[in-house]
Amino acid sequence: MSLEQHSLHVCKFVNIRLKKNNVFACKFPRHWLIFLLLSTIIFLIIVNFVIPYNSVYKDLSYSNKIRPVVKSSQLSVEEKPNLVKEPIDNGTPLYDKCEVIHVGFVCSGYKSNLYLHTLLKSLNFYKVNPIHFHIMVNKVSEKVLKTLFDTWNIPQTNTTFYDINDFVQDVRWVPNSHYSGIFGLLKLVFPKIIPLNVTKKIIVLDTDLTFVGDILELWRLFEKFKNKQAVGIVENQSDYYLGKNSKNKPWPASGRGYNSGVLLYHLEKLKRLDWPTLWPNVAKKVALIYGSTRLGDQDIINAVLLQHTELLYQVPCYWNTQLSDHALSYNCYNKFKIKVVHWNSPKKIHVVNKDGDYFRSLFTTFLEYNGDLLRRQLYFCGNSDRTVEEPVIDVCSEFHRAKTSQWRTLLFFREYQHSVDDSERYDVTFVAQLSYDRLQMVEELVKYWQGPISLTFYVTDPEFQQCYYFIDNSDLLQDRNNIAYHAVFKDGEYYPINILRNVGLRNVDTPYVFLADIDFLPMKGLYSVIKSHLASTQNMKAKAFIVPAFETQRYRSRIPKNKAQLLGMWEKKSLFPFRSDVWAAGHAPTNYTKWKTAAAPYKVKWEPDFEPYVVVSSGVIEYDNRFMGFGWNKVSHIMELEAQGYEWVVLPNAFIIHKPHAPSYDINKFRSSPVYRMCLQNLKEEFIHDLDKKYGRLFDNKNTSSFILNIK
Numbered sequence: 162m163s164l165e166q167h168s169l170h171v172c173k174f175v176n177i178r179l180k181k182n183n184v185f186a187c188k189f190p191r192h193w194l195i196f197l198l199l200s201t202i203i204f205l206i207i208v209n210f211v212i213p214y215n216s217v218y219k220d221l222s223y224s225n226k227i228r229p230v231v232k233s234s235q236l237s238v239e240e241k242p243n244l245v246k247e248p249i250d251n252g253t254p255l256y257d258k259c260e261v262i263h264v265g266f267v268c269s270g271y272k273s274n275l276y277l278h279t280l281l282k283s284l285n286f287y288k289v290n291p292i293h294f295h296i297m298v299n300k301v302s303e304k305v306l307k308t309l310f311d312t313w314n315i316p317q318t319n320t321t322f323y324d325i326n327d328f329v330q331d332v333r334w335v336p337n338s339h340y341s342g343i344f345g346l347l348k349l350v351f352p353k354i355i356p357l358n359v360t361k362k363i364i365v366l367d368t369d370l371t372f373v374g375d376i377l378e379l380w381r382l383f384e385k386f387k388n389k390q391a392v393g394i395v396e397n398q399s400d401y402y403l404g405k406n407s408k409n410k411p412w413p414a415s416g417r418g419y420n421s422g423v424l425l426y427h428l429e430k431l432k433r434l435d436w437p438t439l440w441p442n443v444a445k446k447v448a449l450i451y452g453s454t455r456l457g458d459q460d461i462i463n464a465v466l467l468q469h470t471e472l473l474y475q476v477p478c479y480w481n482t483q484l485s486d487h488a489l490s491y492n493c494y495n496k497f498k499i500k501v502v503h504w505n506s507p508k509k510i511h512v513v514n515k516d517g518d519y520f521r522s523l524f525t526t527f528l529e530y531n532g533d534l535l536r537r538q539l540y541f542c543g544n545s546d547r548t549v550e551e552p553v554i555d556v557c558s559e560f561h562r563a564k565t566s567q568w569r570t571l572l573f574f575r576e577y578q579h580s581v582d583d584s585e586r587y588d589v590t591f592v593a594q595l596s597y598d599r600l601q602m603v604e605e606l607v608k609y610w611q612g613p614i615s616l617t618f619y620v621t622d623p624e625f626q627q628c629y630y631f632i633d634n635s636d637l638l639q640d641r642n643n644i645a646y647h648a649v650f651k652d653g654e655y656y657p658i659n660i661l662r663n664v665g666l667r668n669v670d671t672p673y674v675f676l677a678d679i680d681f682l683p684m685k686g687l688y689s690v691i692k693s694h695l696a697s698t699q700n701m702k703a704k705a706f707i708v709p710a711f712e713t714q715r716y717r718s719r720i721p722k723n724k725a726q727l728l729g730m731w732e733k734k735s736l737f738p739f740r741s742d743v744w745a746a747g748h749a750p751t752n753y754t755k756w757k758t759a760a761a762p763y764k765v766k767w768e769p770d771f772e773p774y775v776v777v778s779s780g781v782i783e784y785d786n787r788f789m790g791f792g793w794n795k796v797s798h799i800m801e802l803e804a805q806g807y808e809w810v811v812l813p814n815a816f817i818i819h820k821p822h823a824p825s826y827d828i829n830k831f832r833s834s835p836v837y838r839m840c841l842q843n844l845k846e847e848f849i850h851d852l853d854k855k856y857g858r859l860f861d862n863k864n865t866s867s868f869i870l871n872i873k
Contacts, residue, residue: 257290258289258290258542259290259291259542260290260291260380261290261291261292261293261319261360262288262290262291262292262293262364262376262377262380263292263293263295263355263359263360263362263363263364264284264292264293264294264295264363264364264365264366264376265294265295265296265297265348265351265355265363265364265365265366266294266295266296266297266365266366266367266368267296267297267325267344267347267348267368268296268297268298268302268306268368269297269298269299269302269325269344270299270301270302270344271301271573271574271575271576271577273302273368274302274305274306274309274571274573274574275571275574275629276368276369276509277306277368278309278532278571279371279524279527279528280366280368280369280370280371280372281315281532282527282528282530282532282535283370283371283372283373283527284372284376285315285318285535286372286527286530286535287372287373287374287375287376288375288376288377289375289377290317290376290377290380291317291318291319291542292317292318292319292376293318293319293320293321293359293360294310294318294319294320294321295321295323295351295354295355295363296320296321296322296323297322297323297324297325297328297347297350297351297354298322298323298324298325299324299325299326300324301573303322303324304572304573305571305572305573306320306322307320307322308570308571308572309569309570309571309572311567312567312568312569312570313532313533313535313536313569314536314567315535315536316536316537316538317538317542323354325344325347328347328350328353328354329343329347331349331350331353331437332346332347332349332350335444335448335454335461336448336452336453336454337453337454337457338453338454338455339454339455339456339457340507341457345456345457345458346454346457346458346461347458348365348421348424348458349440349458349461349462350437351363351365351426351428352426352428352431352432352436352437353436353437355428357428357429357432360428361427361428361429362380362383362425362426362427362428362429363425363426363428364376364379364380364423364424364425364426365423365424365425365426366422366423366424367421367422367423367503367505369422369503369504369505369509370422370423370501370502370503370504371501371502371504371520371523371524371527372500372501373499373500373501373502373523374498374499374500374501378500379423379425379476379480379500379501382425382474382476382480383425383427385474386427386430386474387474388471389430389471389472390427390430390471390472390473390474391426391427391430391431391434391472391474392424392425392426392427392431392462392465392466392472392473392474393424393425393426393427393474393475393476394419394420394421394423394424394425394462394466394473394474394475394476395419395420395422395423395475395476395477395478395480395481395483396416396417396418396419396420396475396478397414397417397418397419397420397459397483398417398420398478398481398482398483398485398488398489398490398492398493399417399483399485399487399488399489400417400487400489401417401418401456401487402414402416402417402418402463403416403417409455410451411451411455411456411460412447412451412454412455412456412460412461412463412464413447413451413463413464413467414460414463414464414466414467415463415466415467415470418459418463419459419462419463419466419473419475420459420481420483420503420505421456421457421458421459421462422481422483422503422505423476423480423481423501423503424462425474425476434472439465439469440461440462440465443461443464443465443468444461444464447461447464477497478490478492478493478497479493479494479497479498479499479500479501480500480501481501481503482494482499482500482501482502482503483503483505484502484503484504484505484506484512484514484517484520485505485506485512486506486508486512486513488505488514491515491516494516502520502523502524504524510524528622528626529622529623529626530622531621531622531650532569532622532650533569533650533652557836557839557840557843557844559653559654559655559789559790559840560655560787560789560840560841560844561787562653563657563659563660563786563787563789564786564787566652566653568649568650568652568657568660569649569650569652570647570648570649570650570664571625571647571648571650572645572647572664572668573645573646573647573668574625574629574646574647574648575629575632575633575644575646576642577642577643577644577645577646578642578643579613579642579643579645579670579671585671586672586696587672587673587692587695587696588612588613588671588672588673588692589612589613589671589672589673589674589675589688589691589692589695589776590612590613590614590615590645590669590670590671590673590674590675590779591606591610591612591613591614591615591674591675591677591683591688592614592615592662592665592666592669592674592675592676592677593606593614593615593616593617593665593677593678593679593681594616594617594618594619594658594661594662594664594665594678594679595616595617595618595619595679596618596619596620596656597618597619597620597621597624597627597628599679599680600618600627600628600631602679602680602820603616603632603638603679604635604637604638605682605820606679606682606683607637607638607641607644608637609682609683609684609685609687609720610683610687610688611688611689612643612671612688612692613643613644613645613669613670613671614643614644614645615644615645615647615665615666615668615669615674616644616645616646616647616665616679617647617648617649617661617662617664617665618646618647618648618649619649619651619656619657619661620648620649620650620651621650621651622650624651625648625650628646628648632646645665645668645669647664647665647668649661649664655789655790656789656790656791657786657789658788658789658790658794659783659784659785659786659787659788659789659794659798660786660789662676662783662784662794663783663784663786666779666781666783666784667783669779671779672778672779673691673695673701673776673777673778673779674776674777674778674779674781675691675708675774675775675776676774676775676776676777676781676798677708677774677817678774680819680820681710681774681817681818681819681820682720682817682818682820683708683817684720684721684722684723684727684815684816684817684818685720685722685723687708687815687816687817690812690814690815691706691708691776691812691815694706694762694776694812694815695776701777701778702778703805703806703807703808704777704807704808704810705773705775705776705777705802705807705808705809705810706762706775706776706777706810706811706812706815707751707765707773707774707775707809707810707811707812708773708774708775708776708812708815708816708817709738709748709751709753709756709773709811709812709815709816709817710738710739710748710751710773710774710816710817710818710819711727711731711736711737711738711739711816711817711818711819712736712737712738712739712740712818712819712821713730713735713736713818713819713820713821714821715735715821718735718736720818721736721816721818724813724814724816727816728757736818738751738753739819741753744770746768746769746770746771747770747771747772747796748771748772748773749768750765750766750767750768750771750773750809751765751773751811752765752811755811756811756813759811759813760813761813762810762811762812762813763810763811763813764808764809764810764811765809765810765811766809767799767800767803767807767809769860769861770796771796771799771800771803772795772796772799773799773809774817775799776812777802781802782798782801782802782805784797784798785797785798785801785848787844787847787848788844788848790837790841792838792841793841793844793845793848797845797848800848800849800852800860801852801856803858804852804855804856804858804860805856
């Protein structure tokens with residue numbers, strides 16, 4: 162067979178034809194040409210997308226060699242777990258995964274708390290080692306963060322809080338014009354307040370950081386400190402200290418200076434140098450020449466390092482990738498794989514940067530990341546002999562988990578301001594809870610209630626961000642500062658309604674509370690009406706004001722302005738007592754017939770299944786957390802108040818209106834699941850038994866109403 166014949170034979174499937182001058186040409190079928198063209202286009206699109214971000218994704222192994230494990234003697238006495246070492250392929254031991262890393266923050270303010278929440282997600286996502294957090298806080302942040310850490314329950318995490326007020330005098334004298342005020346100076350105090358028997362070194366961080374690497378690698382840089390080196394810091398990634406971007410002459414610094422967003426303090430060396438005396442001496446002399454600091458502690462640290470160069474250890478740039486307005490950080494992340502992103506502009510994540518979208522995507526990833534996943538523990542320090550118990554089969558496990566489980570809780574996620582003085586002895590807070598799908602009802606509520614409000618949201622992490630964005634952009638809500646917003650993050654199948662109620666109840670600052678639900682709108686002026694009744698009452702101890710509840714089935718029905726309008730609508734049957742058609746026992750003891758003509762408050766008696774909406778002292782006993790989902794969650798609370806001997810008084814000129822909405826998941830579960838109803842009945846009997854033991858009051862379980870399946 163000739164060469165030409167062989168070629169023709171091989172290329173038959175693509176219809177190859179022999180052309181003149183012994184030149185071969187392949188004539189492809191049309192669909193092959195189309196496929197080739199599309200493949201080329203897709204390839205070009207991919208290349209065009211990847212090339213602009215090539216610098217961001219580029220990886221440099223700054224230090225991939227494994228260094229020796231730090232000895233346990235370097236840990237404090239209370240933080241010496243059993244050391245865990247694992248070999249790698251070359252036989253060198255891995256870093257000790259049980260060495261405790263000490264991290265410091267200054268956190269004072271509502272936004273600072275939010276930034277720290279996101280930072281902690283990113284830091285804990287990458288970390289393996291135990292971490293001891295040292296956090297300087299004001300009163301509000303301590304409450305918020307203590308609750309967050311206690312309910313988050315991340316393994317191998319310890320937290321110590323330090324009251325800012327104890328250290329303000331150390332920095333108050335410093336002339337300072339930084340936008341964060343006095344709080345921007347407090348990182349200078351850490352070497353003074355941390356005892357050496359706790360740790361000899363600490364990493365101090367700003368709260369506006371996003372981690373994209375393991376903090377252990379940063380901690381290991383302490384091993385590189387030589388002789389007198391005691392402060393590890395990254396070079397400033399702008400020309401600020403060169404005087405190019407500022408009208409005012411900056412404080413002195415070496416070259417571009419250094420950025421204090423990430424600080425490594427070798428405490429032992431700094432204490433030997435008498436750091437609490439060293440930095441003030443330098444700052445006082447420089448301030449006489451240059452005036453107030455503009456970048457807070459950063460200006461002072463730069464001045465110290467300029468005069469005491471032996472203290473400086475320069476940390477690689479990728480541990481503090483700065484995204485300020487005039488940042489030159491491209492020169493860093495174009496060469497290195499970043500480990501920490503620093504949003505050090507007042508614009509924060511809205512800063513203008515040519516690669517800003519990529520960095521914002523990193524931030525958003527952790528902003529919306531389910532923080533509860535960080536409760537999973539990969540390595541165990543301490544006692545390694547862990548016994549694994551066989552899981553107990555419990556069809557009511559979701560109801561029982563409320564006894565032992567905790568839901569991650571972020572209190573006061575927006576600024577709250579409401580002062581109660583002697584003139585507000587009868588002030589009252591509207592307390593309610595809601596899920597994400599009820600968010601729009603908040604705007605309706607604030608139109609009718611002028612007083613303080615405590616709202617607890619049950620949300621996922623992405624839903625939480627949507628709630629925050631909604632509030633921040635609402636004309637009705639953005640400037641309303643007397644609303645306390647709290648978030649409890651979703652975990653589990655059922656709605657933990659009483660846990661949410663207790664979060665809201667626990668965090669009010671008024672002497673009285675109106676315990677309501679978000680799908681009820683108060684009459685106009687109800688806030689003033691309730692305060693008037695409280696002022697005219699001699700003693701509210703063990704007493705509850707009942708606010709009668711009504712409902713309408715019309716989605717666009719108007720809300721009556723007063724009792725006269727309500728009675729007219731009731732007469733026309735466009736409005737009627739709440740649940741009177743399907744759950745009469747819930748509100749019948751209010752005695753709506755008497756209420757029609759009542760001109761003064763009147764007493765009523767408790768009856769089984771009574772669940773009114775009441776005004777009580779803010780010190781009232783909390784709801785029983787065991788009741789989750791639908792059924793008896795409010796009935797049980799009213800029953801316990803009855804066991805305590807409460808007096809029930811109906812207000813004659815007050816009312817709330819229920820707005821119709823779609824049935825919740827838990828109601829549908831109650832209707833459709835016999836197991837759900839069985840578990841609820843068991844819990845109900847357990848609760849009644851507990852009341853008998855606690856108060857010596859035996860309620861007849863047989864006289865309580867059965868649950869009705871057609872409740873809407």
